[in-house]
Amino acid sequence: MVREHGTITRAEVSALTRLSRSAVSNLVTELIDTGRLVERAGPAKGPGSGSGRPSLVLAPVLPDGVLLAIDFGHNHVRVAAADMAGGIRAERITELDVDTNAARAMDCCADLVTAVLADAGADQDAVLAAAAGIPGPLDNAPERKVRSPTILADWIELSPAIELERRIGHPVAIDNDANLGALGELRFGAGRGAGDFIYVKASHGIGASIVLGGQPYRGASGIAGEIGHTQIPGVAQWCRCGNRGCLETTVSIDIIRTELSRLRPTLVDPVLAADDPVARRILAEAGRTIGRVVADLCNCLNPAAVILGGELGEYGTAVIDGLRDSIDRYSQPATSEAVAVLAAENGRRAELLGALALAAQQAAFDR
Numbered sequence: 001m002v003r004e005h006g007t008i009t010r011a012e013v014s015a016l017t018r019l020s021r022s023a024v025s026n027l028v029t030e031l032i033d034t035g036r037l038v039e040r041a042g043p044a045k046g047p048g049s050g051s052g053r054p055s056l057v058l059a060p061v062l063p064d065g066v067l068l069a070i071d072f073g074h075n076h077v078r079v080a081a082a083d084m085a086g087g088i089r090a091e092r093i094t095e096l097d098v099d100t101n102a103a104r105a106m107d108c109c110a111d112l113v114t115a116v117l118a119d120a121g122a123d124q125d126a127v128l129a130a131a132a133g134i135p136g137p138l139d140n141a142p143e144r145k146v147r148s149p150t151i152l153a154d155w156i157e158l159s160p161a162i163e164l165e166r167r168i169g170h171p172v173a174i175d176n177d178a179n180l181g182a183l184g185e186l187r188f189g190a191g192r193g194a195g196d197f198i199y200v201k202a203s204h205g206i207g208a209s210i211v212l213g214g215q216p217y218r219g220a221s222g223i224a225g226e227i228g229h230t231q232i233p234g235v236a237q238w239c240r241c242g243n244r245g246c247l248e249t250t251v252s253i254d255i256i257r258t259e260l261s262r263l264r265p266t267l268v269d270p271v272l273a274a275d276d277p278v279a280r281r282i283l284a285e286a287g288r289t290i291g292r293v294v295a296d297l298c299n300c301l302n303p304a305a306v307i308l309g310g311e312l313g314e315y316g317t318a319v320i321d322g323l324r325d326s327i328d329r330y331s332q333p334a335t336s337e338a339v340a341v342l343a344a345e346n347g348r349r350a351e352l353l354g355a356l357a358l359a360a361q362q363a364a365f366d367r
């Protein structure tokens, strides 16, 4: 809890955990004695808040060393080396077709790990933990294998954790990219403080992470959240999954870029598209189409926020307005009043930052 909050008072720990103050006190003493926590003066209180005497806060003792964060997209591998406080010391990205060549993508990842460690001036012994996001569904078994034969065909039956550990020489915690995007927003972005929210990653595919009580809901076999394969009425295109009319076949970053470059060739860039009436209509329609699917999820789950990430999320207001329109139109009024619709603050780096948060958790557990 201290690691999640950065700094926190004993009273806040007691309130959040519902442990008695004496139980918290015993645990804190043990953690201070074993060198995992320190207690120091917190920030001074503002004027009018009583004595002005700062209260004591607990803070984690952060080990020296490097965390490795890895993000596999459908078309890129991104790797960062960071310290335990979350500061990025080096970052590199390589574009390649990840979906159809698992072995090449993982070899590329190993090369990038070597390169970012060199950039950060760190050697292999300094690595505290590593975590990676995979752009497809993973099962819940300990080896976390890629299971869906329709979504990431060349990765099927592979355990990315085992394959990556063999290549980079460190254990690698694994989750799917949307769950890590959600974790990135929960720790470092628009999801801070939200317990129940839906994170939608809209890039080349569309996936979602359903966060309930601060944890991603994984489903019976680990593949919850594949909203990209929801049927949209009136759409007839074949999908990579073998079905027709899936959400992904009508809205994806590739389709939006193709339409923008056909109608507004100079406005494919998100910043330029924001001020153009035609581009805004295309983007709002994309938002409304995703929103039609998300509205049903809102009716089922009553989330506090819907956060749009991925490359489509970077188009900002127009897409978000469209998403909001559909949620207001198709979810119940009390549900739509309760939900904030937001762009991811970390954009396309949300998954990388989620991997960083997961690696930090692993480093904390391993100590």
Ligand SMILES: [Zn+2]
Binding pocket: 228, 229, 239, 240, 241, 242, 243, 246, 248
């Ligand atoms: Zn499909």
